[in-house]
Amino acid sequence: MSHAVEITNVVRCFGSVRALAGISLAVEEGEFFGLLGPNGAGKTTLISVLAGLTRADSGTARVLGHDVIADYRKARRALGVVPQELVFDPFFSVRETLEIQSGYFGIRNNGAWIDEILHHLDLTAKADANMRSLSGGMKRRVLVGQALVHKPPVIVLDEPTAGVDVELRQNLWAFIRKLNRDGHTIILTTHYLEEAEALCGRIAMLKAGRVVALDTTKNLLARVAGLTVRLVADRVPVAWQARVQSRDAHVFVLGLDRYADLESLLAALRIDGIAIDELALQETDLEQVFLRIMGAAPPPVAGAAS
Amino acid sequence: MIRVAGAGWLTLLYKELLRFWKVAFQTILAPVITSLLYLLIFSHVLESRVSVFGGQIGYTAFLVPGLVMMSVLQNAFANTSSSVIQSKINGSLIFMLLPPLSPADFFVAYVLGAMARGLVVGFGVFVVTLFFVPTPIAMPHPFWALAFALLGSAILGTLGLVGGIWAEKFDQLAAFQNFLITPLTFLSGVFYSIHSLPPFWQRLSHLNPFFYMIDGFRYGFFGLSDVPPALSLGIVAGSAFLLALVTLALLRRGWKLRP
Numbered sequence: 383m384s385h386a387v388e389i390t391n392v393v394r395c396f397g398s399v400r401a402l403a404g405i406s407l408a409v410e411e412g413e414f415f416g417l418l419g420p421n422g423a424g425k426t427t428l429i430s431v432l433a434g435l436t437r438a439d440s441g442t443a444r445v446l447g448h449d450v451i452a453d454y455r456k457a458r459r460a461l462g463v464v465p466q467e468l469v470f471d472p473f474f475s476v477r478e479t480l481e482i483q484s485g486y487f488g489i490r491n492n493g494a495w496i497d498e499i500l501h502h503l504d505l506t507a508k509a510d511a512n513m514r515s516l517s518g519g520m521k522r523r524v525l526v527g528q529a530l531v532h533k534p535p536v537i538v539l540d541e542p543t544a545g546v547d548v549e550l551r552q553n554l555w556a557f558i559r560k561l562n563r564d565g566h567t568i569i570l571t572t573h574y575l576e577e578a579e580a581l582c583g584r585i586a587m588l589k590a591g592r593v594v595a596l597d598t599t600k601n602l603l604a605r606v607a608g609l610t611v612r613l614v615a616d617r618v619p620v621a622w623q624a625r626v627q628s629r630d631a632h633v634f635v636l637g638l639d640r641y642a643d644l645e646s647l648l649a650a651l652r653i654d655g656i657a658i659d660e661l662a663l664q665e666t667d668l669e670q671v672f673l674r675i676m677g678a679a680p681p682p683v684a685g686a687a688s
Numbered sequence: 689m690i691r692v693a694g695a696g697w698l699t700l701l702y703k704e705l706l707r708f709w710k711v712a713f714q715t716i717l718a719p720v721i722t723s724l725l726y727l728l729i730f731s732h733v734l735e736s737r738v739s740v741f742g743g744q745i746g747y748t749a750f751l752v753p754g755l756v757m758m759s760v761l762q763n764a765f766a767n768t769s770s771s772v773i774q775s776k777i778n779g780s781l782i783f784m785l786l787p788p789l790s791p792a793d794f795f796v797a798y799v800l801g802a803m804a805r806g807l808v809v810g811f812g813v814f815v816v817t818l819f820f821v822p823t824p825i826a827m828p829h830p831f832w833a834l835a836f837a838l839l840g841s842a843i844l845g846t847l848g849l850v851g852g853i854w855a856e857k858f859d860q861l862a863a864f865q866n867f868l869i870t871p872l873t874f875l876s877g878v879f880y881s882i883h884s885l886p887p888f889w890q891r892l893s894h895l896n897p898f899f900y901m902i903d904g905f906r907y908g909f910f911g912l913s914d915v916p917p918a919l920s921l922g923i924v925a926g927s928a929f930l931l932a933l934v935t936l937a938l939l940r941r942g943w944k945l946r947p
Contacts, residue, residue, distance in 0.1 A: 434785070437946060456788075459788050465779075469780050482699055483783060485699025485700075485703075488696045
């Protein structure tokens, strides 16, 4: 069985900058896959290679087994891309935009599906409005609609919720989740780590054009064990100093394995006679994993562990 | 889910037609009025002073096919070049790059769109200027005229496509237009017969491919031309063919579009 997306040793340089320094990863059919990384990590370049918008210097990219260069017609028909930039053609209305996009894929009489898209994206009332007259959030939703006109099995969303307000973001995710349940493979890049945590089953983290982590969201969260405690005090008991993850004057961040450890920490503080000015507990979230992986820069992980 | 692609290029052509039709005031009416102004001013000043083809036809009548063809050429160029640069600058070009449109689809749709705009404007100029020509134009070889109009608009539509893809800013495109397209059109015999030029400039005019487009087109109107129309047709058709080959090769390489 072919992968939904298969990227093998893709290298892409812009001048002396290696935007993609040999990326390999595979996404299975039906996955909700996250692509995370700081600005300049190569996420958008990787998506551009996948969509045939830019060419890799070496390596291959396939969508449902179709090479994006040699078999570009099939590859592009299988792929729907929501670009990051808020772009639109000011000559047309929302419905015209979606009809024309259908036509580029060779689909005529797509009205029923276009109506459904408009409904799910809450754009029915704006169907005949000119693109210029729409708000930023609406234009963003039209972009999502354009990516869906040909019912692509694989959908790539490049930071789709930037500039979309909270309520609409929830609606958008409900729709994307429904598409995922209906069998569409979803690949998402986002800066909102809580979004990736809530939605993605598996995540690849990119840094400087390399995959630095590739695992299930669950396993990634498990990497940063248990809990963290934010403690404001004069000092930390000697036995606990190894657990200090960071320190800023009197603010200490300590890592705990389980809630039971809190008991021993409090006991140690009492024995040393250390007064607690403030204490807060935090569960691990993806942001901590992200910051740790990005900060620590572990040796690059190559290859697809799927 | 995946449907067999019909002709995606037809939609791209439809989009190109809709684009200029929606702003017809600017894309069709304005150039027609400009050409009419040229006709009124030049014919008023020059009708009694300039003799063309040994006095066989009046200057105003001579001017009509020149202006028609110039409008065809300029508007064909304007259509592709402005369409491509606009969609590059506002980013909507991506909507045409993501679908499974082949380089040939892209080429055919854009060039046919440009030909349509050129021919519509040219026809408009022809109809309007007829009212101002003192003597009726018999037009002995309309199909020759049509052949040159089709080939000429295809060439300029293709040049516009290349120019639009090459330019990254509007001023680069303006340079392409002002320093290449406009001089070649104006120096091609729109306003004069090259036989009225000194020998050196006559020879130089023969190197301008636009000269053959206008001269051949004018043959369709009067049965008179500076060079044999079959020669012009050969040169123009050959240029169109070569230019199409080069452009298709550039599109296949993804030149500037898929870096």
